[in-house]
Amino acid sequence: MDYFGPQVFGYLIALLHSLGMIAAIHAVLTVRTAQGSIAWALSLLFIPYLTLIPYLVFGRSTFDGYIKARRQANEEMRKAIAEMNWRPWVEEALTARASSAYASLRAMPKLGRMPCLANNEVRLLINGQATFEAIFQAISHARQAVLIQFFIIHDDRLGQRLHALLLKKAAEGVAVYLLYDRIGSHSLPHSYVQPLRDAGVEVKAFATRSGWLNRFQVNFRNHRKIVVVDGILGFVGGHNVGDEYMGEKPPLAPWRDTHVQVRGPVVACMQESFAEDWFWAARSLPPLILPDVYPDDGVLCQLLASGPADAYETCSLFFVEAIHAATERVWITSPYFIPDEAVFAALRLAVLRGVDVRILLPSRPDHRIVYAASSLYAFEAVRAGVRVFRYEPGFLHQKVVLIDSEISAVGSANMDNRSFRLNFEVMLLTVDSAFALEVEHMLNDDFALAHEIAKEEGRETRRLQQVGMRIARLISPIL
Numbered sequence: 001m002d003y004f005g006p007q008v009f010g011y012l013i014a015l016l017h018s019l020g021m022i023a024a025i026h027a028v029l030t031v032r033t034a035q036g037s038i039a040w041a042l043s044l045l046f047i048p049y050l051t052l053i054p055y056l057v058f059g060r061s062t063f064d065g066y067i068k069a070r071r072q073a074n075e076e077m078r079k080a081i082a083e084m085n086w087r088p089w090v091e092e093a094l095t096a097r098a099s100s101a102y103a104s105l106r107a108m109p110k111l112g113r114m115p116c117l118a119n120n121e122v123r124l125l126i127n128g129q130a131t132f133e134a135i136f137q138a139i140s141h142a143r144q145a146v147l148i149q150f151f152i153i154h155d156d157r158l159g160q161r162l163h164a165l166l167l168k169k170a171a172e173g174v175a176v177y178l179l180y181d182r183i184g185s186h187s188l189p190h191s192y193v194q195p196l197r198d199a200g201v202e203v204k205a206f207a208t209r210s211g212w213l214n215r216f217q218v219n220f221r222n223h224r225k226i227v228v229v230d231g232i233l234g235f236v237g238g239h240n241v242g243d244e245y246m247g248e249k250p251p252l253a254p255w256r257d258t259h260v261q262v263r264g265p266v267v268a269c270m271q272e273s274f275a276e277d278w279f280w281a282a283r284s285l286p287p288l289i290l291p292d293v294y295p296d297d298g299v300l301c302q303l304l305a306s307g308p309a310d311a312y313e314t315c316s317l318f319f320v321e322a323i324h325a326a327t328e329r330v331w332i333t334s335p336y337f338i339p340d341e342a343v344f345a346a347l348r349l350a351v352l353r354g355v356d357v358r359i360l361l362p363s364r365p366d367h368r369i370v371y372a373a374s375s376l377y378a379f380e381a382v383r384a385g386v387r388v389f390r391y392e393p394g395f396l397h398q399k400v401v402l403i404d405s406e407i408s409a410v411g412s413a414n415m416d417n418r419s420f421r422l423n424f425e426v427m428l429l430t431v432d433s434a435f436a437l438e439v440e441h442m443l444n445d446d447f448a449l450a451h452e453i454a455k456e457e458g459r460e461t462r463r464l465q466q467v468g469m470r471i472a473r474l475i476s477p478i479l
Helices: 006-030 034-046 048-058 066-083 094-098 108-112 127-140 157-171 190-198 266-282 314-325 341-352 368-383 417-422 433-448 455-460 463-474
Strands: 117-126 145-150 175-181 202-206 226-229 233-237 258-263 299-306 329-333 356-362 387-391 400-403 407-411 425-431 450-452
Touching (some): 006 048, 034 048, 066 266, 094 299, 108 299, 108 314, 127 226, 145 157, 190 202, 202 266, 233 266, 233 407, 314 329, 314 341, 314 400, 314 407, 314 425, 407 433
Parallel strands (some): 356 387
Antiparallel strands (some): 117 258, 145 226, 226 233, 387 450
């Protein structure tokens, strides 16, 4: 038999198209958005030889009962926590109910799952030097437990500094728990992890499900960045552990990112978010600590932890609710700008209400297809009256939202489909005029280093570039 003859080749093509048809039906039944379903189904039907493997990697938004299993694990975790009598709050802070700014976010109490709590101290950490200086200093003073969660950990200079510090704290008897995402940290070698385990550090890689096929699944990634020290100090934001986040790796250097340090009751929410992810990875709870005293005064904070197993599309709805709440301004920074229809409509409506709507994006791409899709959405936003800026000095990776003069949010969520529906994300919402003013000053400094996209730029783009951007936009629901 001629294994390379036309008959065998024909059978192979027929098999691929049959598999493509089955996968297309699966996409229609499981992908969470209509745009994503159409994009996958059409590509699988007409070019299965190019899209079957990408669908295995990027598709299958709901697969193998993952969401059901994750929700069941979350319930088991909450029961275990309830037995510890852990829950440190009863209801929303009375000051949250009295806050007109927080009241404007009418859906937030139910959307967030965790309450808005008073008496928190927050500190803005601008860029990698300030962020990791604060994190490492806090860890060095730890006495009881350190909970660390990052999407990416690299075995480079910064990664080695973290490695040495964790070994030191474990030797001092501090309980150290390290959680990283298996895909995001795919290059992290065994030689980095094993010495930590040998020293008594609890280390887990976050994965969706076990199984050979799921090794290639890049959906349902844990994009959260959380550090909690002794239940007292918490950190959340956009930085991962790598030299690039310190601005030490061209061509994207200098790296622009933002983190927040917080002390107060909301740190308990950060511990609970970490515990939820740790329980999924280890089927056990990390140490959860309530401090003896909280700050006597402070600001309102709410932790918004979102993920694909939520009853709602929490992350997307957060952006929609925040934009709808604005009466004066909406300033958003994100490395990627691929809004869904609801978020884009909310931006347009805000412009029509006379709100100052600004989007700050990077001028350099780290992922060219995503950058092309973002560019087309940016041009459309400019035509709709949104002021869109591109940050010039280096790569902009921060995820920050500023609403009017009191509401701000800093965390890990990008303005794209992956953050909206496929990743586990975390944002810290703060309701305080003084902190919002700090965020305003920070963003004004960023805008001063950016150029504003003019309406003419979209029209002046070369035809071939426009075609490329539109193709990128076509597949944007699956990026």
